[in-house]
Amino acid sequence: MVVSEGERAEGPFGTLTRSRPQQRILAAALDLIGSHGVSGTSLQMIADAVGVTKAAVYHQYRSKNDIVIAVTENELAILQDALLAAEADERPEEARRTLLIQLIDLAVTRRQWVGTLTSDPVIVRILGEHPPFLQFMRRLYGVLLDQRDDTKARVSAAIMSAAIAGSVVNPLVADVDDDVLRATLIELVPRLMGLDG
Amino acid sequence: MVVSEGERAEGPFGTLTRSRPQQRILAAALDLIGSHGVSGTSLQMIADAVGVTKAAVYHQYRSKNDIVIAVTENELAILQDALLAAEADERPEEARRTLLIQLIDLAVTRRQWVGTLTSDPVIVRILGEHPPFLQFMRRLYGVLLDQRDDTKARVSAAIMSAAIAGSVVNPLVADVDDDVLRATLIELVPRLMGLDG
DNA sequence: GTCTATATGACGATAGAC
DNA sequence: GTCTATCGTCATATAGAC
Numbered sequence: 001m002v003v004s005e006g007e008r009a010e011g012p013f014g015t016l017t018r019s020r021p022q023q024r025i026l027a028a029a030l031d032l033i034g035s036h037g038v039s040g041t042s043l044q045m046i047a048d049a050v051g052v053t054k055a056a057v058y059h060q061y062r063s064k065n066d067i068v069i070a071v072t073e074n075e076l077a078i079l080q081d082a083l084l085a086a087e088a089d090e091r092p093e094e095a096r097r098t099l100l101i102q103l104i105d106l107a108v109t110r111r112q113w114v115g116t117l118t119s120d121p122v123i124v125r126i127l128g129e130h131p132p133f134l135q136f137m138r139r140l141y142g143v144l145l146d147q148r149d150d151t152k153a154r155v156s157a158a159i160m161s162a163a164i165a166g167s168v169v170n171p172l173v174a175d176v177d178d179d180v181l182r183a184t185l186i187e188l189v190p191r192l193m194g195l196d197g
Numbered sequence: 198m199v200v201s202e203g204e205r206a207e208g209p210f211g212t213l214t215r216s217r218p219q220q221r222i223l224a225a226a227l228d229l230i231g232s233h234g235v236s237g238t239s240l241q242m243i244a245d246a247v248g249v250t251k252a253a254v255y256h257q258y259r260s261k262n263d264i265v266i267a268v269t270e271n272e273l274a275i276l277q278d279a280l281l282a283a284e285a286d287e288r289p290e291e292a293r294r295t296l297l298i299q300l301i302d303l304a305v306t307r308r309q310w311v312g313t314l315t316s317d318p319v320i321v322r323i324l325g326e327h328p329p330f331l332q333f334m335r336r337l338y339g340v341l342l343d344q345r346d347d348t349k350a351r352v353s354a355a356i357m358s359a360a361i362a363g364s365v366v367n368p369l370v371a372d373v374d375d376d377v378l379r380a381t382l383i384e385l386v387p388r389l390m391g392l393d394g
Numbered sequence: 395g396t397c398t399a400t401a402t403g404a405c406g407a408t409a410g411a412c
Numbered sequence: 413g414t415c416t417a418t419c420g421t422c423a424t425a426t427a428g429a430c
Contacts, residue, residue: 152381253413
């Protein structure tokens with residue numbers, strides 16, 4: 001608390017600076033959106049969760065949309081290091097496998113949110129409309145596809161990302177331990193891409 | 198149009214009878230919910246799409262929730278024949294593979310909706326609260342798991358259903374033909390369960 | 395930075411005429 | 413079966429005091 005109260009993070013979308021009130025709002029929004037979706041989450045719910053009024057929330061963010069974008073930025077920023085490392089790796093198969101494992105780890109430890117990130121209609125629309133997000137996703141898939149861009153590779157990548165993001169929220173695995181789920185996914189998912197042998 | 202204006206369908210949830218106005222409402226709701234999610238779809242949007250007022254919609258269905266349930270019933274009913282055939286088959290591996298292919302076919306031909314069915318928070322809640330839905334899903338997974346219920350089998354089933362339902366809505370495959378997508382999925386997905394050799 | 399209070403509109407749902 | 417009109421509630425968002 002010596003220099004600054006804000007928290008900085010270098011993300012793929014410029015430097016993300018969040019004041020402490022902003023951090024609390026984004027944490028509450030992440031949790032609520034993860035379980036109710038964007039359209040099912042109101043600013044009143046977020047304000048209640050933080051313990052302030054709606055007006056206080058609006059003092060930090062100009063609109064609900066801005067909150068959704070900030071939350072999405074935060075989460076994608078987590079992947080930044082993993083992506084940079086994969087892009088720097090000269091062994092493409094190794095890079096893909098490592099990135100895959102980190103994607104699995106993120107999905108398992110943040111189960112609910114990851115499902116929302118990849119399927120909520122509002123977030124999908126935002127991801128498709130914001131150039132920084134689009135470019136980040138392109139880089140991500142670039143590594144997974146290893147520059148190939150035929151139909152089969154694209155379908156494979158779609159299957160893989162869906163398998164990771166969707167399986168972790170399935171009620172069937174709700175009571176499976178994070179560690180066990182992660183290990184099982186790491187064993188099974190690479191089979192899809194022929195990365196296991 | 199001689200005997201009845203309603204359309205009957207034997208579903209896993211009793212006999213589904215829909216009058217013609219109801220069919221139009223459910224068709225519009227299916228389309229809108231598929232692209233905006235349940236919370237993002239208002240009764241006004243549904244009424245506008247049908248070309249009537251909200252009050253006319255309420256004359257057919259008592260609540261928005263009832264519409265969502267009816268739409269979900271309709272879609273799951275499509276799977277009924279496939280499930281019955283699979284349950285009657287005495288060769289479990291063959292039964293699983295056939296059911297899997299029909300699931301893939303349904304997902305491909307109704308891409309948007311299937312994503313919503315498996316991930317929309319409201320629908321997931323309804324699926325978990327309505328005993329007929331719960332029982333149907335249990336039967337479905339029963340065939341896919343072949344009665345096994347260890348962690349690995351459950352994770353496998355979760356991966357598979359996520360891979361099918363989630364991959365078809367990925368922007369990466371948005372411009373892939375239904376036929377090509379179906380063929381590629383049928384080739385790749387069974388690898389997950391070791392059903393390909 | 396947070397509050398009370400409010401503007402404006404959309405929401406789900408209902409009443410009653412035709 | 414569809415309409416107009418309306419209810420009460422909640423939505424996003426803003427103004428201005430402390």
